Amino acid sequence: MSVQDGRDLLELIDTQDAEIQELWKAINKKDEQIDSLILASEELVNKTYQLETKLVKEKAKRFGIGVFAGMSQHGEAVIGIGITYTFLKF
Secondary structure (H helix, E strand, C coil): CCHHHHHHHHHHHHHHHHHHHHHHHHHHHHHHHHHHHHHHHHHHHHHHHHHHHHHHHCCCCCEEEEEEEEECCCCCEEEEEEEEECCCCC
């Protein structure tokens, strides 16, 4: 092996070592991103569970105020506000 071939080989080894180190840095950065996504998804699941629990516990109101629009029996357009009462809960 000539001296030039030896230098080229050492330079190739140094270049590959630098590339490998950069790849490991990129892999570690992706691992951190994956960990943050996992934490965010867990927080989202917890918030969703809390909201579902709150909705189940919250009772539907029986009385309320409603707006209506329609036609009267005389064919006139009518609009108004009325009091509503819920007979059935779903």
